[in-house]
Amino acid sequence: MTIDGFKLDNVINAIDAARSYVRILKLQDGLTEEGMILRHDVDLDVEPAYVFSKRLEEVDVRSTFLFLTTCETYNVSSTRNRRMIRQMAESGFEIGLHFDPVADDSTDETSLVRRALSEKSQLEDVCGTAVTSMSLHNPGISGLEFRVDSLVNAYDPRIFGPDIYASDSRMREVDIPEFAARNKGRTSQLLLHPMHYSHAGEPYPAPMIEYALRHITNLDEDFCKNSAYKSARRDVTLIEHVNEFTKRKRSS
Numbered sequence: 001m002t003i004d005g006f007k008l009d010n011v012i013n014a015i016d017a018a019r020s021y022v023r024i025l026k027l028q029d030g031l032t033e034e035g036m037i038l039r040h041d042v043d044l045d046v047e048p049a050y051v052f053s054k055r056l057e058e059v060d061v062r063s064t065f066l067f068l069t070t071c072e073t074y075n076v077s078s079t080r081n082r083r084m085i086r087q088m089a090e091s092g093f094e095i096g097l098h099f100d101p102v103a104d105d106s107t108d109e110t111s112l113v114r115r116a117l118s119e120k121s122q123l124e125d126v127c128g129t130a131v132t133s134m135s136l137h138n139p140g141i142s143g144l145e146f147r148v149d150s151l152v153n154a155y156d157p158r159i160f161g162p163d164i165y166a167s168d169s170r171m172r173e174v175d176i177p178e179f180a181a182r183n184k185g186r187t188s189q190l191l192l193h194p195m196h197y198s199h200a201g202e203p204y205p206a207p208m209i210e211y212a213l214r215h216i217t218n219l220d221e222d223f224c225k226n227s228a229y230k231s232a233r234r235d236v237t238l239i240e241h242v243n244e245f246t247k248r249k250r251s252s
C-alpha cells in the first residue's frame with residue numbers, strides 16, 4: 001500500500017506548486033512576514049531530513065529543520081549526523097531546536113529555559129550557525145507551554161491556529177497547494193515530518209522499518225572495523241543474520 005501524498009516526488013511538487021500563492025518562509029523570518037512558514041520537526045532520524053532538504057534544494061526552497069538533542073533514536077553530535085546537519089545549514093536551511101519538555105524530571109519554568117538554552121548551544125556547535133527558533137516536541141502530550149524569550153516559538157498564536165496552521169502529524173495528508181491558496185496574503189505555517197516521506201510513499205510502520213534497516217546496515221559497517229566481529233559475521237550481512245535469527249526464534 002502507498003499514499004500518494006507521502007511520495008517524495010509528490011510532496012516536493014506540491015510545495016513548489018504552493019509558491020504560486022505564497023512565499024515560503026523560515027521560522028527565523030519572523031511571525032508577521034506574509035507567506036507560508038515551512039517547518040520540519042525531526043523526531044526519528046537525521047537522514048530522512050537530509051534527503052528531504054536535498055530535494056527542496058532542487059526546487060530552490062529553503063525551510064526550517066528542528067532537531068532534538070534528547071532523542072532516543074538519533075544523536076545530533078554523531079559523526080554522520082553532524083556532517084549532514086552542518087551541510088544543511090551551509091546550504092541555507094535554518095536549523096532550530098526541537099525541544100522535549102519531559103526529557104528530564106524538572107518541569108519548573110526556570111529549569112526548562114536553562115535546559116533549552118544549553119541544548120541550543122549544543123546544536124549551534126553542531127551546525128555552526130546561530131539557533132534562533134524552537135518548536136516543542138509532542139506539545140499535546142506534555143501539556144506544557146513555555147517560551148524562551150530569545151527564540152522564535154513555532155507555537156506562537158500568530159502562526160498557530162485552526163485556519164493558518166496545517167500538519168502531517170500521524171501521517172495525515174495535507175493538500176498543500178489548497179492550504180497555501182487559502183492563506184494567500186497572511187502568515188501561515190505548514191509542518192511536515194521528513195520521516196513520513198519516501199520514494200514509495202508507504203504508510204506506518206514503513207518509516208520505522210526503514211530506520212531499523214538503515215541502522216542495522218550502519219552498525220554492520222561500523223563493527224566491520226573490529227576483526228573479531230568481521231570474521232564471526234563471515235560474508236553474511238547483519239541484516240541476513242537478523243533474518244536468520246528471527247526465523248530460528250519463530251520455529252523454536
Ligand SMILES: [Zn+2]
Binds near residue numbers: 041042043098137138
Ligand atoms: Zn516532535
